[in-house]
Amino acid sequence: MSIPARQLVKLFSGNEAIARGAFEAGVKVASAYPGTPSTEILENFARYEGVYAEWAPNEKVAVEVALGASMAGVRALAAMKHVGVNVAADPIFTASYTGVRGGLVIVTADDPELHSSQNEQDNRHYAVAAKIPMLEPSDSEEAKDFTIIAFELSEKFDTPVFLRTTTRISHAKGAVRLGEPSGPPFPPGFVRDPAKWIMLPLNAKKRHVIVEKRMLALKEFAETFPGNRIEWGDRSLGIITAGVSYQYVREAFPDASVLKLGMAHPMPERLIREFAAGVSRLVVVEELDPFIETHVKALGIPVQGKELIPIVGELDPRIVREGIAGGSAPVRAPEEVPSRPPNLCPGCPHRGLFYVLSKQKVIVTGDIGCYTLAALPPLSTMDTCICMGASIGNAFGIEKALGKAALGKVVAVIGDSTFIHSGITGLIDIVYNRGFSTVIILDNRTTAMTGAQENPATGMTLLKDPTHSLDLPGLCRAIGVEHVYIVNPHDLAQTEAVLKRELAREAPSVIITEAPCVLLPDHRKKKRPVYEVITDLCTGCKACGKLGCPAIEWVPFTPEEAVAAGKKQTQKGISRINTLLCDGCNQCPQLCKFKAILEGKS
Amino acid sequence: MSVVAGGNVLLAGVGGQGILLASEVLCEAFLLGGYDVKKSEVHGMAQRGGAVTTHLRFGPKVNSPLIEPGTADLLVAFEKMEALRFVHYLSPGGAALANAQEIYPPSVATGRERYPAGIEERLREFTPRLFVVDALAAALSLGEVRAVNIVMVGAASHFLPLEKETYTDALRAFLPEKIVEVNVRAFRAGRGLLPAQV
Ligand code: SF4
Ligand code: SF4
Numbered sequence: 001m002s003i004p005a006r007q008l009v010k011l012f013s014g015n016e017a018i019a020r021g022a023f024e025a026g027v028k029v030a031s032a033y034p035g036t037p038s039t040e041i042l043e044n045f046a047r048y049e050g051v052y053a054e055w056a057p058n059e060k061v062a063v064e065v066a067l068g069a070s071m072a073g074v075r076a077l078a079a080m081k082h083v084g085v086n087v088a089a090d091p092i093f094t095a096s097y098t099g100v101r102g103g104l105v106i107v108t109a110d111d112p113e114l115h116s117s118q119n120e121q122d123n124r125h126y127a128v129a130a131k132i133p134m135l136e137p138s139d140s141e142e143a144k145d146f147t148i149i150a151f152e153l154s155e156k157f158d159t160p161v162f163l164r165t166t167t168r169i170s171h172a173k174g175a176v177r178l179g180e181p182s183g184p185p186f187p188p189g190f191v192r193d194p195a196k197w198i199m200l201p202l203n204a205k206k207r208h209v210i211v212e213k214r215m216l217a218l219k220e221f222a223e224t225f226p227g228n229r230i231e232w233g234d235r236s237l238g239i240i241t242a243g244v245s246y247q248y249v250r251e252a253f254p255d256a257s258v259l260k261l262g263m264a265h266p267m268p269e270r271l272i273r274e275f276a277a278g279v280s281r282l283v284v285v286e287e288l289d290p291f292i293e294t295h296v297k298a299l300g301i302p303v304q305g306k307e308l309i310p311i312v313g314e315l316d317p318r319i320v321r322e323g324i325a326g327g328s329a330p331v332r333a334p335e336e337v338p339s340r341p342p343n344l345c346p347g348c349p350h351r352g353l354f355y356v357l358s359k360q361k362v363i364v365t366g367d368i369g370c371y372t373l374a375a376l377p378p379l380s381t382m383d384t385c386i387c388m389g390a391s392i393g394n395a396f397g398i399e400k401a402l403g404k405a406a407l408g409k410v411v412a413v414i415g416d417s418t419f420i421h422s423g424i425t426g427l428i429d430i431v432y433n434r435g436f437s438t439v440i441i442l443d444n445r446t447t448a449m450t451g452a453q454e455n456p457a458t459g460m461t462l463l464k465d466p467t468h469s470l471d472l473p474g475l476c477r478a479i480g481v482e483h484v485y486i487v488n489p490h491d492l493a494q495t496e497a498v499l500k501r502e503l504a505r506e507a508p509s510v511i512i513t514e515a516p517c518v519l520l521p522d523h524r525k526k527k528r529p530v531y532e533v534i535t536d537l538c539t540g541c542k543a544c545g546k547l548g549c550p551a552i553e554w555v556p557f558t559p560e561e562a563v564a565a566g567k568k569q570t571q572k573g574i575s576r577i578n579t580l581l582c583d584g585c586n587q588c589p590q591l592c593k594f595k596a597i598l599e600g601k602s
Numbered sequence: 603m604s605v606v607a608g609g610n611v612l613l614a615g616v617g618g619q620g621i622l623l624a625s626e627v628l629c630e631a632f633l634l635g636g637y638d639v640k641k642s643e644v645h646g647m648a649q650r651g652g653a654v655t656t657h658l659r660f661g662p663k664v665n666s667p668l669i670e671p672g673t674a675d676l677l678v679a680f681e682k683m684e685a686l687r688f689v690h691y692l693s694p695g696g697a698a699l700a701n702a703q704e705i706y707p708p709s710v711a712t713g714r715e716r717y718p719a720g721i722e723e724r725l726r727e728f729t730p731r732l733f734v735v736d737a738l739a740a741a742l743s744l745g746e747v748r749a750v751n752i753v754m755v756g757a758a759s760h761f762l763p764l765e766k767e768t769y770t771d772a773l774r775a776f777l778p779e780k781i782v783e784v785n786v787r788a789f790r791a792g793r794g795l796l797p798a799q800v
Contacts, residue, residue: 011629011639037644115644139640139667172642172667173629244667251666318670331672335724337687338715340707342617342652378712545712550651553706554713573713578706580747 012176014169017140018107019044021147022077024181025103028052028188029069031062033421034450035081036116037170038109042079043453046462055447055454055462058388058421059084063091063106067160070104071197073188075151079107082123083387087422089126092160094199096130097207099158099214102185103151106132110166112287113314118368118387120312122288127162127265131211133218134162134264135227138246140174146227146262148179155185157214157221164264166287168244168314219266227262230275237324238279240272240292240303245285245315252321267295276301283308283324287315344373346551347528347583349515350442352489353413354381355547355587356496362411362503363398367391367423369415369449370517371442378548382413389414389422395437396430408503411438417447417455420470424479430508431480438502439510442489443472444517452519476510483509490515492590518583528584529599531577536566537596538574544588544597551581552588608637608661610669611762614688615680616705617652620751624680625656627755628762631772632660635764642667651707653684678758680737680750681705682721689728697731697761697800701754703738733757735795741788749788756792760800766793 012020018041022030030053032042046053056062059080069076080088085108092106108126111117127134135150137143143165150161195203222228234255241249242261249258259275261267276282276296284293284305293305308323309315322328344351354374357364358381366372366382367390375382384394395412402409414423419441430437447453454460459469473484483505487495495513502509516523533544544552556573563569577588579600589597611628615621625641632639643656657669671691677698679685685700692698700721709715718724725732737753752773759769773785 009633011626011633167644168642168667171644172640173626174640174664174667175633175638247665247667316668316670317666329672331670332690332728334671334688334690335686337683337718338707338709340616340651340653340684340687343708345618345651377708542713548708548712550706550708550711553711556713556716 008178009175010178011173012140012144013040013171013173014137014140014143014165015040015171016044017143017176018079018147018163018165019048020176020178021144022105023048023051024144024179025148025151026075026182026185027077027151028074029066030054030077030079031056031065032079033057033059033062033084034447034453035084035109036450037111037165037167038079038081038084038107039450039453040170041107042462045077053462057456059088060091063088063095066104066106067091067095070100070102072102072190073186074102075185076102077105077107080109081117082108082110082121083117083119084108085123085126087388089130092126092132093130095160096132097199097204097211098197099207099210100154100160101191102188103154104160105147105150105154105163106160107163107165109170110164110288112166115167118385120288122291123164124264124291125289131215132160132162133157133266134164135262136164136243136264137169137262138243138260139169140172140176142227142262143169144176149227157218159214164243166244166314172244215266219269222263222266222268223270225263225268228268228271229260229262230271231258231260232278233257235279236281238275238282239285239324240275240282240296241285242292243287245287245320248315248317248320249285251317253324261292264291267292269299272296272299273301276303285309285315285320285324341376342373343376343548343550344370345518345583346549346581347518347585349444349489349513349517349585350374351379351547351549352492352585352587353440353442353495353513354379356492356499357381357411357413358546359496360499360503362409365391365394365398365410365412367412367414367418369418369442371413371415378546388418389426392423392426392437392439393429395439396426396433396435399435399437407436407506411440411503413440413442415448416441416443416445416457416472419472420456424475427476427481427508427510428479435508436506437508438505439508441472441510441512443512443514446517446520448517448519452517472512481508481510483507484512485509486512486514488515489513490585490587492587530579530582530584531586531589531597532579532600533575533577534596534598535574537594539594539596540567540571540573540575541593542575543591543593544575547588547591549588551578551583552576553578608659608664609675610673611658611660611676611678611758612669612674612688612691613656613658613678613680614684615654616684617654619654619680620748621654621656621680624751624755625658627752627769627772627776628658628758630776631764631768634771634775635768638662638664640664640667653687655688676758676761678754680754682734683707683718685725686718686721689725692729696729697733698725698729699733699735699754699758699761700725701737701750702734703736703750733796733800735792737792737795740791740795744784744787744791746784746788749784752785752788753792753795756789757795759789759793760796760798
């Protein structure tokens, strides 16, 4: 087929391609919680005409909503990052038993290399554990095609279907041919079917038998599924691979024979045997766990895998080439350069809170969000970070372990969106079990980390409709927290006073820091002052530098330069504010004892 | 580069400099120019001052979305020190284009480390084909600091096998109406920073 009109080919990321595929497949309902690298799927899907798309409070709810839509006979999609599947696992494992009515696809976006995650789990294992088929595209074009196929499989085999991507699929862009959207497979409507939808043990036992039969049928399907294909080439080397690893293999070994698996589960036994018999050396190339390798070995076929290809991190063509062919191409070593880790933005409200916290001698249990960056110097004000919502339970556990000695010593910090996702139940635990841990909710009116998405506290939906905005202080009070206070984190004195008081309190308390994320359009539109350091007044005490604001730069002096600048010979330098970066938050002027930081002209 | 079958372009800079947008425009231009193109970057934390890279590959058919070290035909660094961080990606004949702008990383901003000296000399050890431009000054003269990214695209266009109209077509196809003009001017200003023969 030739590529006809130019406008039918678009450059799409894997996420955009999945959104397009869902649209072309006639998906009516999609639900997700934002998480890198999956976020853009729903953001893009929401832009199509005639669809319903939402941010759910967490991934479990997202899957339940999508399953409900499937029950009512429409095609539905839920999307999440790999760790989101942990949260959603409960409904997913039983949805495997109930099966579907309208097609149901669950996207899991894994993150090998932990570009923006707390672990590197390999979610292909979920397909096996939940007995759900899984497709694995290897570029944007396949991401769109496989999304459509996933819906067809879902209805044909009465099962949810996993679509697994990794960061280099989700965020890499490639050309995609657009197709026409199709109508719904059948008219929507909920049909009562207790044996299918009510998973009492009596019914579930029978459904389990159906699940096992279904997986056998899918295994048969996998033998002829065109997404599983052999590309015969030089028979001295045969490589079994899947996902983005296929691209690296093709780049590194253009002439080798390749078995590309588009379906991670179940795997085609006969096809694998045929391929293995046709090549003299067999190697599996896959990122993370030896998933395909273990399967091939279980078939009794000798194969090489993880002894050649690393189990940690992501791959690239060079790793694949050197792993299999040995040797190493001469490459020049990288230059020594100061590292450039991400930082809280200039003017970030979190900085004020963490600066104040850094001066208290407390254990800070942290959570997932931009504010996790406060763990880095110079703030270095976070002691733990595990998963969404863990800060509160962790703080309470530390309190219970240390007893009275923990009074005034433990504080949990958690973002607004993270609190709604998984923090509420932890707070209930503190109140219910008579704790005194202090919880700080960082309310910046958005889900900032993933690029400023709406959430239940923002008063706006993904489809940009105004809605009820969750009353965070009211919610905390309803849980039974009597002491709930709101502070402005840019006001360091006020924040410190309230923090000290609440830390000392022998009762649960919640402090809500309220100030908008600087990336929000409303904030960016506002005119704000820019601050500057009056060089003559600056003594080089570096007090302002403790904030770690990217706009504050240290200008070092030699003794001669110090004297030339009219300073004491011993002064090591001065601070300078980069006016292109300063957001005018007014935090640093509060730290300068010498009143050297003043509002500038623009 | 005049007419070439394919190539690897590595864009590097600091989160917030608009590298993602610049790479989108370049990809769109390659697609308009009839190439297959793939690009890869990691976003999700790009706004917060960390080092950012985009791998962009074009040709008749592109497989890997990643560029291997030692194989980039062109390095486009939006910040001077970032050129140094990624210069080992250059192929032996590759060219480096660097913005003279300095943005201090936290360790430098807080005085724990110094901003590296002699960056240009160190870059020249990797390639004689080093071009340093002041994209920030060019953008400021247009009255739009945020246009640094498209100024860099303009300068980079000298090294790429596309007609200059293709870039402006890509800008028009890709950007919202009201910012097209300033960016077309930024592209031209960037192109004007280097002589026609590079
Ligand atoms: S706190 Fe004031 S005196 Fe101290 S380094 Fe900063 S600007 Fe200079
Ligand atoms: S006022 Fe000070 S702390 Fe706030 S953004 Fe400007 S330089 Fe940074």
